[in-house]
Amino acid sequence: MGQYVLVHGAWHTGKELEAVAATIKAAGHGVFTPTIRGNRPEDPKTIGLDEAIQSIVDYLSDNILSDVILVGHSYGGMIITGVADRVPDRIRRLVYCNAFVPNNGECLSDMLPPHYVELFDSIAAQRGDGSVVLPFPIWREAFMNDADLDTAKRAYSVLNPHSIKTLKDRISLKANPGEMNMAKSYVNCTEDISLPHLYSWHPKLSQKLGLFRLIQVPGSHELCFSNPSRLALALMDAGRD
Amino acid sequence: MGQYVLVHGAWHTGKELEAVAATIKAAGHGVFTPTIRGNRPEDPKTIGLDEAIQSIVDYLSDNILSDVILVGHSYGGMIITGVADRVPDRIRRLVYCNAFVPNNGECLSDMLPPHYVELFDSIAAQRGDGSVVLPFPIWREAFMNDADLDTAKRAYSVLNPHSIKTLKDRISLKANPGEMNMAKSYVNCTEDISLPHLYSWHPKLSQKLGLFRLIQVPGSHELCFSNPSRLALALMDAGRD
Amino acid sequence: MGQYVLVHGAWHTGKELEAVAATIKAAGHGVFTPTIRGNRPEDPKTIGLDEAIQSIVDYLSDNILSDVILVGHSYGGMIITGVADRVPDRIRRLVYCNAFVPNNGECLSDMLPPHYVELFDSIAAQRGDGSVVLPFPIWREAFMNDADLDTAKRAYSVLNPHSIKTLKDRISLKANPGEMNMAKSYVNCTEDISLPHLYSWHPKLSQKLGLFRLIQVPGSHELCFSNPSRLALALMDAGRD
Numbered sequence: 089m090g091q092y093v094l095v096h097g098a099w100h101t102g103k104e105l106e107a108v109a110a111t112i113k114a115a116g117h118g119v120f121t122p123t124i125r126g127n128r129p130e131d132p133k134t135i136g137l138d139e140a141i142q143s144i145v146d147y148l149s150d151n152i153l154s155d156v157i158l159v160g161h162s163y164g165g166m167i168i169t170g171v172a173d174r175v176p177d178r179i180r181r182l183v184y185c186n187a188f189v190p191n192n193g194e195c196l197s198d199m200l201p202p203h204y205v206e207l208f209d210s211i212a213a214q215r216g217d218g219s220v221v222l223p224f225p226i227w228r229e230a231f232m233n234d235a236d237l238d239t240a241k242r243a244y245s246v247l248n249p250h251s252i253k254t255l256k257d258r259i260s261l262k263a264n265p266g267e268m269n270m271a272k273s274y275v276n277c278t279e280d281i282s283l284p285h286l287y288s289w290h291p292k293l294s295q296k297l298g299l300f301r302l303i304q305v306p307g308s309h310e311l312c313f314s315n316p317s318r319l320a321l322a323l324m325d326a327g328r329d
Numbered sequence: 330m331g332q333y334v335l336v337h338g339a340w341h342t343g344k345e346l347e348a349v350a351a352t353i354k355a356a357g358h359g360v361f362t363p364t365i366r367g368n369r370p371e372d373p374k375t376i377g378l379d380e381a382i383q384s385i386v387d388y389l390s391d392n393i394l395s396d397v398i399l400v401g402h403s404y405g406g407m408i409i410t411g412v413a414d415r416v417p418d419r420i421r422r423l424v425y426c427n428a429f430v431p432n433n434g435e436c437l438s439d440m441l442p443p444h445y446v447e448l449f450d451s452i453a454a455q456r457g458d459g460s461v462v463l464p465f466p467i468w469r470e471a472f473m474n475d476a477d478l479d480t481a482k483r484a485y486s487v488l489n490p491h492s493i494k495t496l497k498d499r500i501s502l503k504a505n506p507g508e509m510n511m512a513k514s515y516v517n518c519t520e521d522i523s524l525p526h527l528y529s530w531h532p533k534l535s536q537k538l539g540l541f542r543l544i545q546v547p548g549s550h551e552l553c554f555s556n557p558s559r560l561a562l563a564l565m566d567a568g569r570d
Numbered sequence: 571m572g573q574y575v576l577v578h579g580a581w582h583t584g585k586e587l588e589a590v591a592a593t594i595k596a597a598g599h600g601v602f603t604p605t606i607r608g609n610r611p612e613d614p615k616t617i618g619l620d621e622a623i624q625s626i627v628d629y630l631s632d633n634i635l636s637d638v639i640l641v642g643h644s645y646g647g648m649i650i651t652g653v654a655d656r657v658p659d660r661i662r663r664l665v666y667c668n669a670f671v672p673n674n675g676e677c678l679s680d681m682l683p684p685h686y687v688e689l690f691d692s693i694a695a696q697r698g699d700g701s702v703v704l705p706f707p708i709w710r711e712a713f714m715n716d717a718d719l720d721t722a723k724r725a726y727s728v729l730n731p732h733s734i735k736t737l738k739d740r741i742s743l744k745a746n747p748g749e750m751n752m753a754k755s756y757v758n759c760t761e762d763i764s765l766p767h768l769y770s771w772h773p774k775l776s777q778k779l780g781l782f783r784l785i786q787v788p789g790s791h792e793l794c795f796s797n798p799s800r801l802a803l804a805l806m807d808a809g810r811d
Contacts, residue, residue, distance in 0.1 A: 225540065230542070279544070281542075281543045
């Protein structure tokens with residue numbers, strides 16, 4: 089069976105992926121849900137991308153994990169791309185789940201529409217501690233459009249502020265994802281409108297992977313909350329050989 | 330519970346949305362299915378867009394409706410946009426269902442491919458009473474592609490001629506839909522090819538809404554005939570808070 | 571009931587469509603699964619497009635088939651377009667199933683991304699008998715992304731080399747498909763990434779049909795292997811009047 093390592097997105101921690109992990113575990117796989125450095129509630133919010141990536145590299149090493157199916161959700165795509173660049177020998181397959189796909193020298197903000205960049209800058213300026221949060225109306229309409237209001241509120245209540253530096257730091261890669269000689273999958277939630285069409289997860293970002301396997305599943309950007317077991321099944325279709 | 334007002338498309342009347350309304354009613358909501366002025370079989374076919382919009386403004390006022398979830402299908406998108414501009418205080422949320430989204434000064438024909446505009450002009454010229462009808466082969470292949478032939482024929486038989494003036498009149502709005510400070514949803518039927526790809530309902534028209542909630546559902550442009558209860562469920566996912 | 575003639579894609583023969591045919595037959599229709607000249611394992615791999623098309627024209631004539639629902643999968647779209655041009659009177663409806671749609675003077679390679687053309691040229695140069703094969707990693711990730719590894723391997727094992735000449739010969743048509751006065755459908759498998767987005771089956775190729783009926787079904791390019799009965803149901807929705 090496989091070894092899944094699930095890397096969460098911005099504002100999340102590994103805890104929010106435990107319901108997804110449970111379904112994967114029940115199918116007989118190993119599953120790990122680390123929290124990226126900078127995303128633990130007590131972490132300083134001035135962490136940069138390099139340190140964030142290194143924290144997952146260290147996690148794989150500390151837990152002696154190899155032959156890993158490395159899954160990244162959203163911001164987690166920045167992380168798994170960096171990890172794959174640093175320790176390719178530990179990885180069996182990369183699985184991007186409505187995740188950012190950076191080329192060398194890109195930052196996450198390069199893949200955002202200008203109105204998000206401006207909004208995040210203005211929120212971070214107000215907060216003043218290096219962190220950014222997501223306004224609830226955007227979360228409810230564009231991130232959790234497949235859920236009822238209670239689920240959207242409950243999920244929102246567990247989010248925590250995210251270091252804006254990780255969105256602006258440019259990633260340093262020896263090879264772009266499209267040239268990485270590694271199995272790659274992209275899971276696309278078909279109702280995900282957290283990015284607008286011109287900046288779409290699929291095909292705009294997915295196509296940067298070169299040869300990849302596409303798995304689609306109905307759901308919003310936050311299917312991990314609205315239907316974790318459905319997401320888990322999609323991740324397993326994406327992660328199998 | 331919510332108060333739904335369902336505004337039909339061109340060639341339709343409120344009657345064709347009664348099956349949809351029944352499912353929404355069964356879930357405990359209030360539902361209304363007015364017919365736009367100009368679309369009642371006995372109406373003069375020279376009605377313009379302004380009068381058409383006003384007829385639904387009057388309907389809300391006559392029935393003392395407020396806190397309304399205002400749903401527009403197809404041409405109904407012109408109407409609900411105009412109504413929202415005139416009486417925003419009566420509306421809780423706008424729901425566009427594969428509906429036109431006009432900015433100030435646009436007419437419906439601006440959102441049609443040239444071959445439809447030419448076709449409609451030529452049909453209206455032949456009819457000579459100000460109205461346009463849809464040829465059956467287009468209806469069957471591009472509007473009801475998810476239905477069997479009998480259903481397509483039965484539905485076609487209840488259509489009535491539509492005032493071409495309402496497709497050419499430019500809408501007058503104080504604010505474009507993207508700037509309206511109001512909750513907005515877009516329901517996209519995923520097999521709707523009544524508009525070709527370059528003029529797509531979603532994302533081409535939906536993105537004019539700014540922040541909106543996307544709900545997708547399998548079906549053609551005329552899901553109200555081919556599967557009214559499935560459409561009703563999608564409208565309720567779109568209409569809830 | 572209808573008369574279905576299913577025309578396979580490159581690397582396939584009619585045999586691989588028998589499971590699809592069984593479901594269509596069980597619904598009461600007539601079904602035929604010819605093998606295109608050039609695709610029988612024993613055929614010379616120097617066959618051109620003209621001869622390939624003619625073999626299906628001859629098949630219809632030899633079996634005295636008329637009022638046919640002519641289905642083409644992938645490369646089969648080249649064939650059914652040519653057949654429709656030569657013997658339109660035998661055909662009730664054309665059904666393209668993630669199939670190429672050529673205009674007069676186009677070859678299949680014109681609809682491929684450059685990296686596929688280069689890959690196929692280099693493989694054909696190595697083989698030296700006029701044929702091209704598909705590397706397994708591409709097959710597994712981009713053609714059978716909806717299947718498990720065993721199914722992908724089993725399906726791969728029955729493929730046979732395909733004449734590269736048929737991909738480069740330009741089709742000669744009296745009218746482009748968009749101008750053919752004939753009922754047309756396009757079946758789109760929604761997870762088909764065998765062609766990348768800029769060269770998409772739908773809407774990039776489908777829109778060349780002019781007025782057509784769209785049917786969508788979840789699945790990869792090789793749904794005939796991964797779920798033949800689901801494909802059969804979609805073909806019947808596409809093929810009915």
